[in-house]
Amino acid sequence: MTTKLFGQRIRRVEDPRLLSGRGRYLDDLGHDALAVAFVRSPHAHARVLDIDVSAALEVEGLVAIFSYDDLDGKTSEPLPLLIPHPALTHGRTPYALAKDEVNHVGEAIVMVVASDRYVAEDVVGLIRVDYELLPPVVGVERARDGGALVHDDVPGNVAATMVQEVGDAAAAIDASPRRQRLQLSIERSASMPMEGKGVLARWDADDESLLVHTSTQTSTSVRQAIAAKLSLPVDRVEVVTPDVGGGFGVKIVHPWPEEILVPWASVRLNRPVKWVEDRREHFISSAHERGQLHDVTVGYGDDGRVTGLSVQFWHDNGAYTPYGLIVPIITSTQLLGPYKPTAYRVEFASLYTNTVMVTPYRGAGRPQGCFVMERVMDAIAADLGLDRALVRERNFIQPDEMPYDHGLTFQDGRPLIYDSGDFPASLSKLKQLVGWDDFAKYRERAAAEGRRVGIGLACYVEGTGVGPYEGGHIRVETDGSVVVSTGLTTQGQGHQTMLAQIVADELGVPMERVRVTTGDTRRFKYAVGTFASRTAVMSGSAVALTARKVRAKALRIASNALEAAVDDLEIVDGHVQVKGSPGSQVDLGAVAVLSNPLRYAFDEAAARATQFATPHDPDQPPVAADDEPGLEGSGFFSPTRSTFANGMHAVVVETDPDTAEVKILRYCVVHDCGTIINPMIVEGQVHGGVAQGIGGALFERMEYDESGQLLNASYMDFLMPYASEIPHIEIDHLETPSPLNPLGVKGAGEAGVIPVSAAIAAAIEDAEGVVITAMPISPSELFDLRRAREQRGEAR
Amino acid sequence: MKPAPFAYLLPSTVDEAAEMLAATGGKVLAGGQSLIPLMSMRLAAPPALVDINRVGGITDIEVGDDAVRVGALVRHAALEAHAPAYDANPLLRRALRHVAHATIRNRGTTVGSIVHADPAGEMPAVLRLLGGSVEAVSQARGRRSIDAADFFVGPLESALGEDEIAVGVVFPRPPAGSGSSWLEISRRRGDYALVGVGAVVTLDSDRNVIGAAVSLISVGATPVHVDVGHVGADSAYDDVDWSGATELVDAAISPEADIHATADYRRHLAQVLTRRALAEATADAAPRVAA
């Protein structure tokens, strides 16, 4: 028997290539292309009065300068609103080049095409734009007070308001024995992939076709968008994603202005054109996330059980809303985590500000929701003097309540129903892993040495594997190799490995024979994209189902060749054989040859499929009416709704009594993503997620000043943690299979990031005895909290 | 993020380099770790770069009885790893370990970081603490030596003329019986410090304090040097009360708020680190006193 690959710690097949510098990223392509740079707005809010290019025209190497007035057809219309929602009454999207108003620092106004990027930047420096400054709206508070407007025609800066309610939360809270109100906030951060965005377009005037490479999380949808904007037939446009150096959400947004402008310029100039984003551009002209203010009222019993929860929050959506309300909707629904308040009401307003727009970043609204809910749990425990883990336990949805219907609508427009999970089991694993019950003793010992330590925990549930569908195509080549194509894209997660494991198992071939391609519309045209921790669930299931089809066909063809019944055959190590008698076998390559009746013997193997080589029924067509040549097939997977993964984190921190530095001593994770395909890859995803979570908890923020300038638009001052800031991460797994897909898997990509701010806030609060209501927190801010407490005359 | 056009010049001698500097009004390119980012962000656009990386005679670390002399092309990493330099003056390595990250130390030069005169840079403060000097060469003025006390003029501003090349710096050896310490707090390992403190404490043969000084970074326009010798004067090494030193430091510094820390917090850190660094330097000095 071939050993089963599913569930094994298989090393990632992509690593030798990527780690030895053989990756091919966007900027590795198109050395013959013209380069692009943009004049971007230096002001957060302004009217564009005049653009003067006269000083730039003599620069050697300049090819073209384009502004809004040059755009034609649909390129001159606003970019699409990707995810409309009935509550999004005032959705706004930017133009590819600013028409007459700019709404954030970094918005593109003029596109320069030149022989190389150096020249393009020289030209940018010589173009003069006159502005009339408008009052900038920065921060939720200023957006909310509505004194100044981002968009003249959006009253109160409100893009949308939305309410969801189950039960009567206000009445339940009123009737509760105990009540608390919390005001909480989370700052902005961003996906910040190491590789920024980038686009290369090649217009072939003879073929009237466009080949676009772009560093995206969705090539199929970029293709549709380019065709629509440039008024080209879709079949004249192909979009390929090369290796992508990280996405984390920002690259699911599309089409970026540059994804339209670069192809458009390539057509117009009839030259290959390339734009590669630099770091500053990424900071000021892509997307951010997280910024929210929450006002929470909770009612609960003396046992800590939440009877009513009412949350109002304000979501800073930045200058535009192309991605609709996905982030606040996720916050508002996923806030509930593993808990079941008897009644729940949530209301949010999504507000415009003159800052970079907000779209999903790994976690996508969940870290905020988790922070809020877990702060509530800790506040209840503090009020009642109960163990924080116990309060959580008392509010958990129980395993026998699965599937659990919250009575809310999730981001996919479908009911928020948890499919499976065992929260009490996860918590008990976590308590054991971190030594929760022994911590008091550790704290005492540390205190005796003059050290301050604290512990915190946080739980989350994550809807993953969002629809509508993904698909795959599998072909067995005549040499026995297997080519798998799926339409969604990969950004370093290990999809090639994970999908190959699944296909190799299903087909019975060694993994080395399986090659996986993602995100190339020339190979596979129907796909949605990589986001919402969906690849294993969606493409994993799709390729599994497809492999089963191809396997069935292989067995059917082999049964003729081996003169044995299909049921008596198995596929082992790439050979179809009669069960128990490996002497009687045919390899899959040969089956592929036989699947394709030939006239011409272009090679030796092919000769076996030519008309005089094989015995055949002269009264039947060589390819049956319901059959197709080739040992291949495609298939799709479309689940009824999302599958819900969950996890719990516990963290032990030490705070320096003098310097207020925060050190993470231990970081423990219990993670349940259903059936695990490759534990090594899942753990890698968790590690990366926790690292980003630590960034969001202790280091990263977007520091806008009042005028809307981003003060830390570089890696010098935007403090993404280094490896030296990330502790060892201890992981334990629980596997509660999902009933919603053939593999029983749930998503794992975003999980690690979600509860980190919540857990670290709890641990610092525990160590310090000051209430933490805002994250991230820096040593300087912790120092201020200590000072404030001293001034209030409170002891620690 | 591409530099504006510039001329690139590659001299092979100091004199040739000085001539090119004078002729072009350009800038010296050493390790490029500070200059190239500034140019890429177009915050600097020198008409010419005089690349000194092929210049002979400025590559050595010379450890003498009185001082460690470091040539202009000595990389941070080379000085950090240099055993005789460490033996002569452990503070050099102790501070260098906090300068950026290993990859940057492999290119960046110690002399370059001193000329760059970043008030958050470690090596300017070390030079100041040790009472060192910079050796400069220009076509107009020939060779001269500038004391550290006069060298640091303001943020990113030194007494070096625009036409001058720093060919080396001299770190004097502290007196016998001296110990040292470098402590700093940065948001991430390798970042510029929120506050950093270097301390040198000197003991006499009875292990009583006879000298002590600190230099602080990121709390003023230049490294802030404070002589605190009289605070510990004549105290036994294991019984020094350095608290008076923190008051002196507090009076000398003028920290500013930025996005990473408030001025108050920096002031607080300066005190904490001064106390810790003096204690550490005192402890370091004790075993160095000849028995």
Ligand SMILES: Cc1cc2nc3c(=O)[nH]c(=O)nc-3n(C[C@H](O)[C@H](O)[C@H](O)COP(=O)(O)OP(=O)(O)OC[C@H]3O[C@@H](n4cnc5c(N)ncnc54)[C@H](O)[C@@H]3O)c2cc1C
């Ligand atoms: C990410 C990052 C983190 C860093 N962190 C730190 C840190 O924590 N602490 C720290 O101290 N530094 C830090 N640095 C700066 C680093 O130490 C640089 O190497 C140093 O500041 C400059 O040395 P260089 O040889 O690279 O100089 P260059 O970048 O080549 O030059 C810097 C300036 O000095 C001038 N110059 C250089 N050498 C001479 C010379 N011999 N004569 C005349 N002029 C000269 C140049 O013209 C230029 O103006 C960091 C740098 C980076 C990129």
